[in-house]
Amino acid sequence: xxxxxxxxxxxxxxxxxxxxxxxxxxxxxxxxxxxxxxxxxxxxxxxxxxxxxxxxxxxxxxxxxxxxxxxxxxxxxxxxxxxxxxxxxxxxxxxxxxxxxxxxxxxxxxxxxxxxxxxxxxxxxxxxxxxxxxxxxxxxxxxxxxxxxxxxxxxxxxxxxxxxxxxxxxxxxxxxxxxxxxxxxxxxxxxxxxxxxxxxxxxxxxxxxxxxxxxxxxxxxxxxxxxxxxxxxxxxxxxxxxxxxxxxxxxxxxxxxxxxxxxxxxxxxxxxxxxxxxxxxxxxxxxxxxxxxxxxxxxxxxxxxxxxxxxxxxxx
Amino acid sequence: xxxxxxxxxxxxxxxxxxxxxxxxxxxxxxxxxxxxxxxxxxxxxxxxxxxxxxxxxxxxxxxxxxxxxxxxxxxxxxxxxxxxxxxxxxxxxxxxxxxxxxxxxxxxxxxxxxxxxxxxxxxxxxxxxxxxxxxxxxxxxxxxxxxxxxxxxxxxxxxxxxxxxxxxxxxxxxxxxxxxxxxxxxxxxxxxxxxxxxxxxxxxxxxxxxxxxxxxxxxxxxxxxxxxxxxxxxxxxxxxxxxxxxxxxxxxxxxxxxxxxxxxxxxxxxxxxxxxxxxxxxxxxxxxxxxxxxxxxxxxxxxxxxxxxxx
Numbered sequence: 001x002x003x004x005x006x007x008x009x010x011x012x013x014x015x016x017x018x019x020x021x022x023x024x025x026x027x028x029x030x031x032x033x034x035x036x037x038x039x040x041x042x043x044x045x046x047x048x049x050x051x052x053x054x055x056x057x058x059x060x061x062x063x064x065x066x067x068x069x070x071x072x073x074x075x076x077x078x079x080x081x082x083x084x085x086x087x088x089x090x091x092x093x094x095x096x097x098x099x100x101x102x103x104x105x106x107x108x109x110x111x112x113x114x115x116x117x118x119x120x121x122x123x124x125x126x127x128x129x130x131x132x133x134x135x136x137x138x139x140x141x142x143x144x145x146x147x148x149x150x151x152x153x154x155x156x157x158x159x160x161x162x163x164x165x166x167x168x169x170x171x172x173x174x175x176x177x178x179x180x181x182x183x184x185x186x187x188x189x190x191x192x193x194x195x196x197x198x199x200x201x202x203x204x205x206x207x208x209x210x211x212x213x214x215x216x217x218x219x220x221x222x223x224x225x226x227x228x229x230x231x232x233x234x235x236x237x238x239x240x241x242x243x244x245x246x247x248x249x250x251x252x253x254x255x256x257x258x259x260x261x262x263x264x265x266x267x268x269x270x271x272x273x274x275x276x277x278x279x280x281x282x283x284x285x286x287x288x289x290x291x292x293x294x295x296x297x298x299x300x301x302x303x304x305x306x307x308x309x310x311x312x313x314x315x316x
Numbered sequence: 317x318x319x320x321x322x323x324x325x326x327x328x329x330x331x332x333x334x335x336x337x338x339x340x341x342x343x344x345x346x347x348x349x350x351x352x353x354x355x356x357x358x359x360x361x362x363x364x365x366x367x368x369x370x371x372x373x374x375x376x377x378x379x380x381x382x383x384x385x386x387x388x389x390x391x392x393x394x395x396x397x398x399x400x401x402x403x404x405x406x407x408x409x410x411x412x413x414x415x416x417x418x419x420x421x422x423x424x425x426x427x428x429x430x431x432x433x434x435x436x437x438x439x440x441x442x443x444x445x446x447x448x449x450x451x452x453x454x455x456x457x458x459x460x461x462x463x464x465x466x467x468x469x470x471x472x473x474x475x476x477x478x479x480x481x482x483x484x485x486x487x488x489x490x491x492x493x494x495x496x497x498x499x500x501x502x503x504x505x506x507x508x509x510x511x512x513x514x515x516x517x518x519x520x521x522x523x524x525x526x527x528x529x530x531x532x533x534x535x536x537x538x539x540x541x542x543x544x545x546x547x548x549x550x551x552x553x554x555x556x557x558x559x560x561x562x563x564x565x566x567x568x569x570x571x572x573x574x575x576x577x578x579x580x581x582x583x584x585x586x587x588x589x590x591x592x593x594x595x596x597x598x599x600x601x602x603x604x605x606x607x608x609x610x611x612x613x614x615x616x617x618x619x620x621x622x623x624x625x626x627x
Contacts, residue, residue, distance in 0.1 A: 014469045021466075025482050140608035142558045144565045145581055145600035152588050152596075248471030252562045256585070267566050270481040278481050285474050 004298065011290045018286045019072070023065050026275045072283065078276045080269075087280045091262055098261035100173060102250055104181035106243045109188040114235060116189070117196020118228060121204070131193055138190025143249055147183035147256040154179060177259075184253045188242040195238045199231035206230075233304055240296030244289050364616045367609035374606050378424035387415035389422040389575045401594060408594035410580075411587050416595050420602055423575040427557065427603070430491045430569070434556035435549040437495035442502035443545055447533050449503075450510040464500040472497035473559060480568045487560070490569045494559055502548045506541050513540045543617075550614030554607040561603050577603050 071078065078087050120131035154160045161179045203209060204227055212222045251263020258264065262281050269277035360368060377384070391414065401408045407416040449460040472494055479493030480486075513519065514537060522532050561578025563569035570576040572583070577599045584596030 010465075014466050017466050018469055022478065025478060136612065137604065137608050140554065140558070140604045140611055142561055142565075142578075142581075142600070142603055142607075144562055144578075145596075145603065148581060148585055148588055148596050148600065152593060245471060248473045249562075251473075251477075252566060255566055266477065267568070270477055270568060273481070275481070278478070282474060282478055285471060286469050289471055290469055 007294050007297065011294060014290060015283070015287060016069075019069060019283055020065065022279050022282045023068060024061070026279055072280075078280070080274055080277050087276055090265070090277065091280055091284065094260055094262045094265050097173075097177075097259055098247070098250055098254065098263055101177050101180055101184065101253070101259065101261060102243075102246045104174075104177055105185040105188070105246050105250075108181055108185035109192055109242055109246075110239060112185070113189045113192025113239070114196050117193040117235070118200055120193065120197045121200035122223065128197075131197065135190040135194040135197075139187050139194075141186055141190075143183055143187060144252050144256050146186045147180065147253055150179045150183050151257070180253045180257045180259060183256075184246060184250060188246070191242060192235065192238055196231070196235050199234045200227060203227045203231040229303075233300070236296060236299055236303060240293065240299070244292040244296070247285055247288050247292075360613065360616050364613055367612045370605060370609040371613065374424055374609075375428065377421050378428050381422045381425055385415075385418040385421040387418040389414060389419045390573055407598045408592075410583065410595045411592075416580075416598055419575040419580060420577070420598060423577045423580060423599065423602070426487065426570050426574055426576040427561070427578070427606075430487050430560040431553045431556035433488065433491040434495045434498065434560070435552050437492055438498040438502055438552055439545055439549050441495065441499045442506055442548070443538070443541075445499070446503045446506035446510055446541075447537060449507055450514050450537070451529050451533050453514075460503075464503055467496065467500045470497060473562070476559065476563055477566075477568060480563070485568045485571060487570050490560060490563045491556075494556055498552050498556070502545075502552065505544050505548060509541045509544050510537055513537050547614055547617045550610055550617055554610040554614065557603065557607050557610070 068078070076088060079085065080087055080090060116131050116135075120128045155162065162176050209222060209226050212226050213219070217226075250261060251266055253259070254261040254263035255267050262284070266278065266281045269275075269281070357365060407420065410416055410419070445460050445464070449457040475497040476490050476493040479489050483489045519532060519536065522536065523529075560569055561576075561581070564576050564578030565582040567582070570579050572579060580599035581596045581603070584592070584594070584599065587593075588596045
């Protein structure tokens, strides 16, 4: 429990530092914000001054940071510089699509990655070779390329799936997000399948497994209880980093399929230099990334009792 | 398999007949340091050698682009739009009538320069940070480790996008930001290896002789972490290429009309929907093959499982 609290504290510290980095980064950006706000129109100095006052641009840097941080803590992420919309509302309206997409891809990675890896490890022959080859090549396929190929084959040519939009309602959304989720999960599946196969293979050769087989323990029992369960530790690490990475790589896919998630919002905001939105999304992503990594670390303790016992000492 | 071989060759000893010395030799034959090309070839294996060949080919393509590209990569023609592959245009032409093969050959330049910047900057930053942390230890080590922990909290792509948001889209900006994002991963590996080296008696004895910390680090510790640095660079190259291509795809990296593989995949998206698959597919395949080659070589060099990495 202290471990969890410590980790949460570390996460909070990281968030404060990264919020500072993100905020000062936007502060350092070339071109003054009020120039951006007036969009190149010539305005009188009085108007400029009123804009500066409205956005608090005359305050010292640290005070502005402090005000911004306090607002963020109260759930107020500011207003979009471009559309004057409330950023919190904007992000909240976009978040479900991204979460759905990431969760969908995470399930695909877990089921297909671990499944293919275990299958490849337990039965040799052509299937194993295929999985090994596929996973060696698969990690090299950029998600956006996979997206385009899937769109071309299943969207345009076969017409099985829609190639844009994210759909309404659960079933429709599932149907709309199938291709994006597959494209997003593709490199993850390859990496996880490969690690799973190696881990299971290593475990199969370990002494306790050979011993169990020698003692006549049923094969299936040895496989599930002794081999696969023990080999899941390295798999969890890779699974975790891949799933945490999904949120960040989702915006490429969202952009390719023109989905209305926070990723495409981020890309559009960067292109249009809407810094309020960029700041907000960056913070949310750092938070989500940190939370997922924390959950993965806690999962260790669930999977492996040894970790649970030594955690108190190992906790930093 | 070995059994059959032994039957056919009656002169060969079975392991039972070997003397202890021979058995030891056999057990440790992989530990004997063989230097140079033969070692490299052995580590790589046949697939690795092919991968190395592919890498060499891509690099040659980038260097010799002006000589071997059949057409000007920038010059299109309105009459020759979306031509299918033919003898005149081996990979067809794109939406502006430019020769796709020529653009892929020229694109090798931008597509290789970006990742090269990334791995050089990463290697420099990671090595400097890791060796400084290891040499001084204590507070310095703790400080650097905290810094790296904070960097870990940023997904690489997010860092690159933020940099682009601040400094405007360019290949250099994206590459340096990506390099900073890669640094903690490399630094952690180098640090752990260097730490082992730091605690060896010879380092302490060198210190007693009054050799400065900088000299010991550069002359003695650095050569011993060389393998880790080089392996990291090779593996990072592939990841960097994918991520830079993704940035170009989003319009945040290389800007048109510069030929670049990621950008070409993006440019071909509209044509792909209309059935003109050549540009996107060929450019995408160029990325896949190059990245796979770098990944395989890096993995074989490192001799360990590829670790999962966040994008």
